[in-house]
Amino acid sequence: MSVSNSLLQDLCEVLPHLQSQIYFKSSLTALSHAIEDLVLAGTDRPLVIANFQQERFYRQEIPRYEKIAQHTDHVYVLAAPETNFGAASAPYATIPFAPDNELAQEWHLIVIGRRYSACVICREHASPVDSASLDQLRQFQGIWTFDPQVSIYAARLMLERILAYQPKLASKIKRAQRRYHLLDESQAQTSTNRVLELGPKLFVNRLVTYLQASQYRLLKAYRTIASKERKERLLNAIATSIRRSLNAEEILNVTVTELGQAFSHCRCLLYLEQPDSQQPIAYESTPAELPSLKGEVWSLADHPLFQTALAQSRTNSANQSEILAIADITQDLGLQSHPDLKTQLAQWQIRACLLVPIRYQGTWLGMLELHQPKPYLWTEDDIALVEAIATQAGVALMQAQAYTNLETLNRQLVDLERTQSNLTAIVGHELRTPLSTIRVCLESLVTELEMPPDLQQMMLQTALDDAERLRKLIQDFITLSRLESGMVRWQPEPICLQEYLDLALSGLESRQKLPKIIVELPQHLPLIQVDGEGLIEVLSKLLDNACKFTDKSGQVTIRAHFISSEDVGGKAALENSNKTSMLKVTIADTGRGIESNRLESIFERFYQEEGFLQRTVGGTGLGLAICRCIIDNLGGKIWAESPGKDQGSQFHFTIPVALPIL
CATH class of the missing domain: 3.30.565.10 (Histidine kinase-like ATPase, C-terminal domain)
Structure with missing residues (x-):
């Protein structure tokens, strides 16, 4: 069965003085939980009617309603079913309604007790564009009150709907109407007068407590967001500083400096992969209370205990790196079983360490190390920040290398262009000049038949000298070509x-x-x-x-x-x-x-x-x-x-x- 009118509309027709307002979902959640807490905290056995738009919203509140059912035998829960909601076994009545029913757009909670009453009657007014991620921004239009008269009229209308949906609950509904004086106006007015003698103190206290708890959760969320915002801002600043230069030396110095500022109590080391692992530390940021490792030969990453993980990091084809995080060196049995390593760590005041490889597209470039003088549990945010810095450093190093290679290539191209120009000019000159001389000498000998013998001899010798010059030039070309080709x-x-x-x-x-x-x-x-x-x-x-x-x-x-x-x-x-x-x-x-x-x-x-x-x-x-x-x-x-x-x-x-x- 489907009901065309909304409960809010019917209630406003009966009580035209009611003024509806707009509420966010978070506000209605607080109000509903506060009203439910009245039932859980009291000794009364009230009537409780709850309307959930969808069954999935109800499933989130099942533990609360199982507890409420222990306080009263008149609990009615309505929802548009998504599974076997109506047939589910529960210590209270579950009433399904059609998904196209007006109640599928409404949020209701009605509590009628002998000493108190309260209700929330609302209909969904507007939803955010992305309701999945911004559920708390959904808006509802309606009323909430602990006015007994409004609560009783709302309970009457809801019980009529329940009876229409589930006729088999007729006897139970009749008992509820008599117990809570819902049958006629005179009984309702008597109940109203009696209820009005009670103040809202208990409800208000419960509501304030709930809102205080919500506020603490909100503050915690704000702190988390602020912390992430600071880390993002820090990462952006570090990335900007690292990427500002195309000089590898400057990039490495900036990386450890910025990392040292982010982890002010840590020793921060950076070293690149070298064919010879015995390389002194050149890039370091160390607080005043820790001894410096700069200039020392450091081989922590080359120790057998770390080799397996780092070998996986070097050869891993994926972009994800193997990260080693140790919260307390003294509690790690593997490290303590190596006396030489234990002594080395104690000498340099290392109690906790974090090793993050620097990689670029699967290529292992180096390592970032952080040392703490005290036990420290590395958080996911710490690891994510250092890994992001390592990623930025890897990209910057590859860009610097690419720039260096480009400069080298440009120089080679300039040299090649100069060589080409020299080849054209020099060879042209060296070939043309002796050929011209040889031709002039031979033409003179042919045309000048009466040329004196000594002049003829000079002409012939000049031609022979230039011919030898040409021979040597050609021989040099052949010789260099054979040498460079390995022939x-x-x-x-x-x-x-x-x-x-x-x-x-x-x-x-x-x-x-x-x-x-x-x-x-x-x-x-x-x-x-x-x-x-x-x-x-x-x-x-x-x-x-x-x-x-x-x-x-x-x-x-x-x-x-x-x-x-x-x-x-x-x-x-x-x-x-x-x-x-x-x-x-x-x-x-x-x-x-x-x-x-x-x-x-x-x-x-x-x-x-x-x-x-x-x-x-x-x-x-x-x-x-x-x-x-x-x-x-x-x-x-x-x-x-x-x-x-x-x-x-x-x-x-x-x-x-x-x-x-x-």
């Missing part, structure tokens, strides 16, 4: 440095205006283990460079002496024992010198110490690049030194000796 087959053999130096020097004899060349080699040099052709190529190009950039009045000096492979590094240091010696060869000149910022650049392909348009000597800029490739493949190292411009330069290279020095 050269090296044949190291024991050879004498003096013999190959003499061959290289003999190639300079055809040149005019050579500077003074001095050879200072020690006597009884042992044989060196190198490829002869490669060594000739290196010596010839270094001597050619020295003579080309040194005036006739200058000097070129060639020296050699033994050094340990450990002194120069390179392949020799990696592949030979510490008893192996290297021969260091130095070719020094008194020429124009090299600026300090170009000592490494000169070994790049097509590099010209002078700008192309300002060059005073020819060349392609491939000679030193070829020398470096050869020396690297022979197991040595080549480098340049110079005090500065116009102060001469020294080119050094090392090559292994044929037999180790015992």
